Amino acid sequence: MKIERVNNERTPIGKATIDKIRADFPILGLQVSGKPLVYLDNAASSQMPQPVIDRIVRYQTEEHSNIHRAVHYLSELATSEYEAARVKVQHFLNAKESREIIFTRGTTEAINLVMHGYGRSFIGKGDEIILSALEHHANIVPWQMLAQEKGAVLRVIPINDDGELLIDEFEALFNEKTRFLALSHVSNALGTISPVKKMTAFAHRRGVPVLLDGAQAAPHQLLDVQDLDCDFYAFSGHKMCGPTGIGVLYGKAQLLERMQPYQGGGDMILSVTFKKTVYNVIPAKFEAGTPPIMAAIGLGAAIDYLNGIGLGNIATYEHELLEYATGKISAMPGVRIIGTAANKAAVMSFEIDGVHPHDVGTILNGDGIAIRTGHHCAQPVMDRFNVPATARASFAFYNTKQEIDKLVDGIRRVQEMFS
Ligand SMILES: Cc1ncc(COP(=O)(O)O)c(C=O)c1O
Secondary structure, eight states: OOOOOOOOOOSSSSHOOOOOOOOTGGGGEEEEETTEEEEETTTTTOOOHHHHHHHHHIIIIIIISSSSSSSSSSHHHHHHHHHHHHHHHHHHOOOSOOGGEESSSSSSHHHHHIIIIIIIIHHOTOOOOEEETOOOGGGGGHHHHHHHHTOOOOEEEEEEEEBBOOOHHHHHHHOTTTTEEEEEEEEETTOOBBHHHHHHHHHHHOOOOOEEOOOTTTTTSOOOOHHHHSSSEEEEGGTTTSOTTEEEEEEOOOOOOOOSOOOOSSSSSSEOOOOEEEEOOGGGGGGSSSHHHHHHHHHHHHHHHHHHHHHHHHHHHHHHHHHHHHHHHHHSEEEEEOOOOOOOOOOEEEETBBBOOHHHHHHHHTTEEEEEEEETTTTTHHHHTSSSSSEEEEOOTOHHHHHHHHHHHHHHHHHHHTO
């Protein structure tokens, strides 16, 4: 079944709309260090608009109860809102069925769920798992733990100096022992958008299932898991205007059905005796215990909000911001952009000659500018570029070119202080 997408793409983001969008985000009115906040740390966590905050408050003031458990009014209401949020995620991803959507704590837990539920059953001694050199630690460490436990082997797709995957080398990594491919859709450290649809098709021609880490893709582009044809897709609510503590694992139903549960407890069972437990059907099989009900409903509201703006509009506007920032920053002497892929999301990692990234972050904070400094939970990427850390500005659809100008002025101030 093809689901009709609900995005309203009628009004592009631009001069006429940006002030209205920004007014939806109360936190953007903050003063930091006596200056208006310039929030450029969206890849770490995005901000929450008022309609999402209001939805959470309404849930807590008028609708809260435990779900799936009682016949009283509040329990039925909370259950139906929680399940409605699942359907919103289904439509957001264009998944075939809502039972293919599992609520998790975030991307990290979603990947760990696949490692435990799929990996421990279907990956064994000598088997090979392919990852890329672009991965966040969340898509490295669980597979390393599995490899250690099972005697499996990790193979890594290398990247070029622009931070793009080397596709010939990717193809050459496959052999009869390859059992799994786990790949970031968009790199959090460099912004590289990888050709995951083609890579998934290549893996499938060799019978290898594919997990895509979509933590940095879901907030920034229209997704279609049926078109990508990936077996698993993971993302986090807090990076897409939703609350922390909620994320999603999409999995093809026939795979989820074959997998072992990740955790045991209430709700994930059909019957329990001391001799034997019969597990529930999907998705309940993977949602043991009381789930983050409020956060799931908040994520549903965040999806409504993003759809109201239009993911296509968001992608176009953020690309304009990226091009503007790239033009300005690449023209600055003594500043090097790290990550210059041809196909890139709105992430700008850079280093300033002779200045440690932490000093850059601290000085910019004095101007009210929030960027990220460090290894961005992607130490192998830092090793590849021979740096201990980078400064990273990451843009969202509520940022402006004026804010990028402030970033550029801030970088100049850093250079002056260290000259
Ligand atoms: C590409 C990528 N994968 C995974 C994660 C982990 O997400 P979370 O901490 O929400 O589980 C992040 C977070 O920065 C990320 O950027």
